[in-house]
Amino acid sequence: MAAAPGDDPPHSPVPGLTVGPVDLTSRVDEALAVQAVAFGLGREEIEVRRHIVLRHLEHPDARALGATTPAGRLVGFVYGMPNDRTHWWSTVVEPCLRATGSDDWLDDSFVITELHVHPAFQGRGAGRALITTITDAVHQPRSILSAVDTESPARALYRGLGYQDLARQVLFPSAPRPYAVMGAPLPLRRGR
DSSP, X not given: OOOOTTOOOOEEEETTEEEEEOOTTTTHHHHHHHHHHHHTOOHHHHHHHHXXXXXXXXXXXXXXXXXXXXXXXXXXXXXXXXXXXXXXXHHHHHHHHHHTTOGGGGSSEEEEEEEEEOGGGTTSSHHHHHHHHHHHTOOSSEEEEEEESSOOHHHHHXXXXXXXXXEEEEOOTTOSSOEEEEEXXXXXXXXO
């Protein structure tokens, strides 16, 4: 996917990395290699996710950003789109959100579909830069995402940015672990 009009030019909020729009369609294999290492995916899972990512990026309002080294190596990425209740993810999480009285979060929200940083580059602010940069450029008043429902650096990052649990122990078909659905008003909180 090409950079959308009005996207910010690449910048360097993280020393040694540039965060900016990326054509994730042409770099999908690089992105999935990062996700595989960061998330522990096997070859079969990567191939399934490849088709899903490419399908998502066909959405006209999908946005993608990458974190690259000076040599151009993709070491992190984020992508998302305005949420739609008819999308598969929404149909899975909606009953769980309804049970907590939070299903209104599925409306007028920007969903962070994937956010991954190579482990060698984690803890330097790349994930924070990717998610704040992408959400700063959207028109929705809030953002939602799902994350493995365990205490992790990712969940700590999301909480620090203002995301709160909307539903926990959400089970996705074929996912071995439960997830939490989190939401935050935009703009995201700054600071560490």
